[in-house]
Amino acid sequence: MAIPNVRIPSRQLYIDGEWREPVKKNRIPIISPATEEIIGEIPAATEEDVDIAVEAARRALARDDWGSTTGAQRAKYLRAIAAKILERKSELAKLESLDCGKTLFEAAWDMDDVAASFEYYADLAEALDSKRKTPVDLHLDSFKTYVLREPLGVVGLITPWNYPLLMATWKVAPALAAGCAAILKPSELASITCLELGEICREVGLPPGALNILTGLGPEAGAPLVSHPHVDKIAFTGSGATGVKIMTAAAQLVKPVTLELGGKSPIVVFDDIDNLDLAVEWTLFGCFANAGQVCSATSRLILQESIASEFLERLLLWIKNIKISDPLEEDCKLGPIVSSGQYEKVLKFISKAKDEGATILCGGERPQHMKKGYYVQPTIITDVNTSMEIWKEEVFGPVLCVKTFKTEEEAIELANDTKYGLASAIMSKDVETCERFTKAFQTGIIWFNCSQPTFTQLPWGGRKRSGFGRDLGEWGLENYLNIKQVTQYTSVEPWAFYKSPSKV
Ligand SMILES: NC(=O)c1ccc[n+]([C@@H]2O[C@H](COP(=O)([O-])OP(=O)(O)OC[C@H]3O[C@@H](n4cnc5c(N)ncnc54)[C@H](O)[C@@H]3O)[C@@H](O)[C@H]2O)c1
Numbered sequence: 001m002a003i004p005n006v007r008i009p010s011r012q013l014y015i016d017g018e019w020r021e022p023v024k025k026n027r028i029p030i031i032s033p034a035t036e037e038i039i040g041e042i043p044a045a046t047e048e049d050v051d052i053a054v055e056a057a058r059r060a061l062a063r064d065d066w067g068s069t070t071g072a073q074r075a076k077y078l079r080a081i082a083a084k085i086l087e088r089k090s091e092l093a094k095l096e097s098l099d100c101g102k103t104l105f106e107a108a109w110d111m112d113d114v115a116a117s118f119e120y121y122a123d124l125a126e127a128l129d130s131k132r133k134t135p136v137d138l139h140l141d142s143f144k145t146y147v148l149r150e151p152l153g154v155v156g157l158i159t160p161w162n163y164p165l166l167m168a169t170w171k172v173a174p175a176l177a178a179g180c181a182a183i184l185k186p187s188e189l190a191s192i193t194c195l196e197l198g199e200i201c202r203e204v205g206l207p208p209g210a211l212n213i214l215t216g217l218g219p220e221a222g223a224p225l226v227s228h229p230h231v232d233k234i235a236f237t238g239s240g241a242t243g244v245k246i247m248t249a250a251a252q253l254v255k256p257v258t259l260e261l262g263g264k265s266p267i268v269v270f271d272d273i274d275n276l277d278l279a280v281e282w283t284l285f286g287c288f289a290n291a292g293q294v295c296s297a298t299s300r301l302i303l304q305e306s307i308a309s310e311f312l313e314r315l316l317l318w319i320k321n322i323k324i325s326d327p328l329e330e331d332c333k334l335g336p337i338v339s340s341g342q343y344e345k346v347l348k349f350i351s352k353a354k355d356e357g358a359t360i361l362c363g364g365e366r367p368q369h370m371k372k373g374y375y376v377q378p379t380i381i382t383d384v385n386t387s388m389e390i391w392k393e394e395v396f397g398p399v400l401c402v403k404t405f406k407t408e409e410e411a412i413e414l415a416n417d418t419k420y421g422l423a424s425a426i427m428s429k430d431v432e433t434c435e436r437f438t439k440a441f442q443t444g445i446i447w448f449n450c451s452q453p454t455f456t457q458l459p460w461g462g463r464k465r466s467g468f469g470r471d472l473g474e475w476g477l478e479n480y481l482n483i484k485q486v487t488q489y490t491s492v493e494p495w496a497f498y499k500s501p502s503k504v
């Protein structure tokens, strides 16, 4: 096994521009998903730390060095952060891989995306200066009006472990671009790189309190953020169950939330595809990248019956080439699941599918050559019916389930046969078929002839039980802006609704 030449920094909470020990001094061990060993620890914030961080954020908004900045000034901080991320890319990628088990290659990809997101929102922060005040012409002589776009205030950002720094960045970068003061609560299962973002913010001189980073458990550090009266908005990415808790708690204060939740996304493959291998590779990538721990994973393969057996044979051949190893090893294509809890959950989904009568076409177990770590083989499940758990529930592991279809109507029905609505993919050479599916798919993201490519400029989010609101693109920035209308009476004439006492 490759021994990583990277030290895991020991950090405190990042509050008000400095490192602070949690009030209760609690810490949480970091367990390597590849070796099951304790490799470090993170600070565990509680309600008391949330109060301190919220006050620091409020002070930042009240101070000129953050609260009165122009978008162009904020863009400089965002670009400086992007530059530092790239400078430390190799180290950050290793830390991410050690912490959550993703392959080093994918972790390095993430770091490029992180830097690109900070750069992108730097551009949008600059552009915001000219859009801050928009006159609205009412075609009236007596009124002049305009609309202001202002920072929303103090925002709480609660994020998951599958793309730790990237998911945090999708919220931190637009929140800072908008001029908000933010409190980030990353997942307790993978917080290392998010804490390093704190060090980067300190190094680039981001004004104290503009970004605070509180690591810790969901109920202890996340919940108090949601119910804090001075947190103006919660942006959340994570599981549906937590999303419901957050929405319920936020509703008590009529606090706005955006929720990016899970999915059970379909990939529909038609028999007119020219290149079977191309479709096979996207199918694999769509379900097994990041060991299937992707909210948008296309984990339901819906195959046209006429090519089903040939397609499955090709899938089995390609799967043999997936290198399962320590995620830091060169060419590793499948690392471990993030934690023992998630690992057990994935194996339970597979055994329940077997119990319900499905066939495990390949995989289904821990790979024999991996003696330690939370590894699961890439798994394909056939003979699935639509009442089975494996068809309906998000596994969040390398598990693909397969059904076949004869007609387009049947394919659409199967694709939409889910409570989720995040993403869908279609593989066909016929543009009109693809367009009909675009209309029919009940999801926020649609991929033609591919699965998963994600671009910072495009809106990301779902509908149905996959949540609401959009990260990324200009929509991501809107999440953190308050819209304020200003109406001015410009006439010198009386309003004349009441009778004036001076006019007897
Ligand atoms: N739609 C998307 O863009 C997207 C992206 C990544 C992950 N996900 C989803 O996230 C899930 C996996 O992530 P996870 O296991 O980290 O999710 P999770 O819901 O367990 O945790 C997410 C975050 O919420 C916090 N949290 C937990 N309980 C809380 C509470 N009561 N109050 C406030 N915060 C609380 C956690 O500490 C963590 O930071 C999957 O379902 C996946 O589909 C969605």
Ligand SMILES: C[N+](C)(C)CCCC=O
Pocket (backbone or CB within 6 Å): 162, 163, 293, 294, 295, 296, 452, 453, 454
């Ligand atoms: C950029 N990816 C790979 C599509 C990740 C999406 C985030 C959801 O888990």
Ligand code: NA
Pocket (backbone or CB within 6 Å): 030, 031, 032, 033, 098, 099, 100, 188, 189, 190, 191
């Ligand atoms: Na971890």
